[in-house]
Amino acid sequence: METTKKIKVFINKEKEGQYFEVPFEVPDNVSRIDIKYSYPRYLTVKNGILEEIYEKNIIDLGLVNADGEFIGASGSNRNHIWISEYSSSLGYAKTKIKKGKWAIIVGAYKIMDGGVSVEYEINFTYKERILLKGDLHVHTLSSDGNLSVEEVIFFAKKAGLDYIFITDHNNYFHNNALTSDEDITVMPGVEWTHFKGHVNMLGIEKAFDGVYYTNTLEETQEKLKIAREKGAIVSINHPFCPDCGFRWGLDNVEYDCIEIWNGPMKCSDMECIRWWHGELCKGRKIPIVGGSDFHKYEIGRGIGLPTTCLYSMSRSPSDIYNAIRQGMGFVTYMPSGPTVYIECNGSILGQTVKYRPGLKVNFVFSKLYKDDVIKIITNKSSEEIRCDTNVKEMVIEKELENVMFYRVEIHRRYISDFPSLPVLVSNPLYVYVDDKNCR
Structure with a gap:
């Protein structure tokens, strides 16, 4: 408006x-x-x-x-x-x-x-809520990527992205020179990189002072604490990767979100999704993101593969940061991939709706293919809905139940007789249940 x-x-x-x-x-x-x-x-x-x-x-x-x-x-x-x-x-x-x-x-x-x-x-x-598509995990020549910052921004635009974070390993000295324009919002970051785990610190030019390295859990905890106090979004990257997983222990540090999808979907990402679902069932609210971890173009890896889609109030960095922190979005396998919007009584995915009998939860899907399987998942159940044909848009309405959350996955089979893989994983719409009013 x-x-x-x-x-x-x-x-x-x-x-x-x-x-x-x-x-x-x-x-x-x-x-x-x-x-x-x-x-x-x-x-x-x-x-x-x-x-x-x-x-x-x-x-x-x-x-x-x-x-x-x-x-x-x-x-x-x-x-x-x-x-x-x-x-x-x-x-x-x-x-x-x-x-x-x-x-x-x-x-x-x-x-x-x-x-x-x-x-x-x-x-x-x-400001009005819009769907923005972006990549939270990209490297350049400033660390071990093979493209300059300018080239990365150029290809991000070509991919159809609305925003991007530059996250070079332990290096933030180029962050004060990043420029956005009317087509794309370019934001600072750094991938704090250690033998025992990688962490994205997003949204500020200088996330830590002094040297980057730590040698003890206590030093690592302090490093992440300082970054968050400075205003950085702390995201644990590829925590279950067999080569560079997070070996400090996910219960031992404070963070803002988890990268559940890193580059092409693989077993370690599926393991992370299962872990995350278990944490949701324990009552934790952990926003999820995805990132390409782009260094160079190769089979299965490119800028925006996967894409983190956010329902943000604008393209301004502060609104994008808020959408990430709240988990107001989903991760899809590429910028042109399927989309989902979950809403109930004015609350959307990443937010909390107060349970009241008679309320409806609306799921709005787009860009679905024949034989795609929609999974509507709660802490109590997982319902599967198969698409009989290609679908430009589909709306599913369900009665709000006494559950902890609703989230969605879309699975797609690329090869016959080969297991299907997720092409979309959403953040949850959380449900608050006042036990006194539900008896």
Whole structure:
């Protein structure tokens, strides 16, 4: 949703050579601000005959946010600028769009005799839940990948991704140079890499201070604790991998999510999914993610294979981080893979709905193939639904039961007489049961 505000300002000749501010109110829940302005710039005719072209008015543009911070300036060279948290016009800082009083900086550099009217058009784009596709685990030439950061971003766009994290091994020195644009949000990360396990620290430029290595469990616990205190999302990578699994013990450290799917689906990923399901049945809420662990293009491995899909409120990093932490999404085998949306009484996957008899749980699927098997899984049961044909969209409605959660897997058989494999694994919709009201 968008709204537009127009402000007209008359500038007298006496204000020539001065700066002043034009305040405007920014409403809540805005993801992007576009500002356009117009005024008579050129004198081109006299008595209907082209005589001379020269600038008769020159008015500079700048911006101040709700905290009184200078956001940027573009002189009079452009008549349209835009601001967001993930990317802004050249010359303007990326910044969160806070509710409150902002201000346009007006530079009255040159004003014609008699003054000039300037019209500012301010457009607000509001946040709304959208499905974003991305990769949380990608390496570049900054560690042991074979593509530059710029090349990785290029191929991520080609793959149809909306966001990506750069997670080089124990290296964050390139993170302050990452740039997003209107097509993709590029965010900082590091894969903390140790002989006893790998951990992604996502969302901040410098997740740890000093050297990266640790030699004891206590030092490892402190390293992860500091990263989380700094604001990083801590994700345990490929914990059941036979070569580089997490040998510190998943019960011995604090983390925000688990990478249950690393590159092509394999036995260690299936083992991780089984472990995760067991933890859910114990009452734990552990968000899941997937990552390609991309180093170079090879059979079965590429950027966005698998893809972590998030129901985020915008493409801004803070909204993406929030969606990851809450588990508001699912992992699918590739960007064009199947999708799922789970909703009950306004709560979606990753959130919690309070149990009440009569409520309905809605499962919305898309991009299903003939013979795909949908598994609707709770702590008590697993129901299988087979697709008889290719399905563009399917909606399944079920009565909300007294269970701990609902989650979904979609399995697909690629070769006859060969076991089917997951092509989608969702985070759960959790159910809160008030025992007093259910007796």
